Amino acid sequence: QVSVLYFARxxxxxxxxCETLSVPREITSLQLWEEIVKVHPRxxxxxxxxxxxVRQEYVLLGDQLLVLQPGDEVAIIPPIxxx
Amino acid sequence: MEESxxxxxxxxxxxxxxxxxxxxxxxxxxxxxxxxxxxxxxxxISYTSMAETEIKxxxxxxxxxxxxxxxxxxxxxxxxVPITEASVIIAVSSPHRAESLEAVMYxxxxxxxxxxxxxxxxxxxxxxxxxxxxCFWANSEK
Numbered sequence: 001q002v003s004v005l006y007f008a009r010x011x012x013x014x015x016x017x018c019e020t021l022s023v024p025r026e027i028t029s030l031q032l033w034e035e036i037v038k039v040h041p042r043x044x045x046x047x048x049x050x051x052x053x054v055r056q057e058y059v060l061l062g063d064q065l066l067v068l069q070p071g072d073e074v075a076i077i078p079p080i081x082x083x
Numbered sequence: 084m085e086e087s088x089x090x091x092x093x094x095x096x097x098x099x100x101x102x103x104x105x106x107x108x109x110x111x112x113x114x115x116x117x118x119x120x121x122x123x124x125x126x127x128i129s130y131t132s133m134a135e136t137e138i139k140x141x142x143x144x145x146x147x148x149x150x151x152x153x154x155x156x157x158x159x160x161x162x163x164v165p166i167t168e169a170s171v172i173i174a175v176s177s178p179h180r181a182e183s184l185e186a187v188m189y190x191x192x193x194x195x196x197x198x199x200x201x202x203x204x205x206x207x208x209x210x211x212x213x214x215x216x217x218c219f220w221a222n223s224e225k
Contacts, residue, residue, distance in 0.1 A: 007130055008201040009212050051220045053199065056133040060220065075130055075199070079221030081213035082129070082159060082200025083171050083191055 005075040014040040029064045121207040124165040130199040137198045149182040
């Protein structure tokens, strides 16, 4: 079970800012995205513009294998605009 | 005062006093235009714990690249930021000018590329999420 955090546009599309989801312990970042989109289909709209932050490290959507621990934070990160 | 009345004009003013939304919107009103769009300010949000970590990484990198740098300050505002007010201020001190100038530039450029902070630009009757061109995963060709 991981904590998924939604920010900016992704929070608007998902309709919430944070929730707990059950996902396989070992999963590629793309598979993780697909699990999340099953729960919030509107997120598919921003698929080409997001990255993850897993345990506060950026991860691109792709084949990278993630090894998740219970309680890990996974954040959906749309294009940033600080500064 | 005939045709010159509605020739397109640019109204530019740089001043130190607080800006007036009323004054600015009155300048652009025209009988030919049904739409006036007003940019009012920003609303900033952050993934705060990660943003602090990323800014600490930037400071660490600055000290590696410019060892003579003494102090570094990065303040970023969150929440409502009215149009006249700064969202971010960065200051770096060093014995000589060149290092602090380069370090400040590095800080702001890297912040814009990697610190998870988002700005919602608020217009009078709508908003839009801003996207930095420095952000490497943004698809800006849309």
